Every structure is written in structure tokens, then in C-alpha cells.
Amino acid sequence: MEILDKYEINRRLEDLEGWEYKDDAIHTSFQFENFKEAFSVMVRIAFEAEAQQHHPDWSNVYNELQISLSTHDAGGVTEKDFKLARAIENIVDSGE
Incomplete structure (x- = not known):
């Protein structure tokens, strides 16, 4: 898989609200009403990540x-x- 250059990364980030590029990765954070909602979204993201065979570095x-x-x-x-x-954004948007 080809690495994207900084220009292309920043261009694509324009379509993802709240994401930024630093330290050779794209980053974001989300806040939920409580732990249960945060964890519920994490489970949904985990199933999608497994389906894509591409897993996030994350913390909660x-x-x-x-x-x-x-x-x-x-x-x-x-x-x-x-x-x-994009899949993460769709998951979070559908859950709020």
C-alpha cells in the first residue's frame, strides 16, 4: 500500500471534521455522554476494523x-x- 504525502493527507482531512495529521498518523477524539456510550461505539468500531483487517491505536x-x-x-x-x-465517522454519527 502506497504512503500518502502530506499534501494529499491534508487535502483528504478537509472531509473529516476534527481529524488532524501529526507524527505519521491521523488522529481524532470523541466525547460521549458516559462510559457505556463510549464503549458501545468502540465495540462497533472494533467489528468494522476487524472486517477491514485494519486496526486503530486507541485509548478510552x-x-x-x-x-x-x-x-x-x-x-x-x-x-x-x-x-x-470514514467508517468510524459513520459509526459515531449514527450513534449520536
């Missing part, structure tokens, strides 16, 4: 979920990361 503290996406085998951000980011 109470109602906040932080996500970083990078294609580790390629050594940077690829189309796989944007595909999963």
Missing part, C-alpha cells in the same frame, strides 16, 4: 475516546487509514 478514559490511524506495515498514512476513518 471514561467518556472520551482517542483514535490514531496509521498503516504500520507501510510506515505511514495510506488509503486504508482514510477508509477506516
Whole structure:
């Protein structure tokens, strides 16, 4: 899979609200009403990530979920990361 350059990454990020590029990955965070809602969304994202065979680096503290996406085998951000980011956005948008 081909690594995207900074220009292409930043161009694609224009379509993803709240995402940013730094440290060779794209990052975002979400806040939910409580832990149960945050964890519920994480489960839905986990099923999608498994279906895509592309898994996020993430952390959760109470109602906040932080996500970083990078294609580790390629050594940077690829189309796989944007595909999963769009799926994550759809999951979060459908749950709020």
C-alpha cells in the first residue's frame, strides 16, 4: 500500500471534521455522554476494523475516546487509514 504525502493527507482531512495529521498518523477524539456510550461505539468500531483487517491505536478514559490511524506495515498514512476513518465517522454519527 502506497504512503500518502502530506499534501494529499491534508487535502483528504478537509472531509473529516476534527481529524488532524501529526507524527505519521491521523488522529481524532470523541466525547460521549458516559462510559457505556463510549464503549458501545468502540465495540462497533472494533467489528468494522476487524472486517477491514485494519486496526486503530486507541485509548478510552471514561467518556472520551482517542483514535490514531496509521498503516504500520507501510510506515505511514495510506488509503486504508482514510477508509477506516470514514467508517468510524459513520459509526459515531449514527450513534449520536
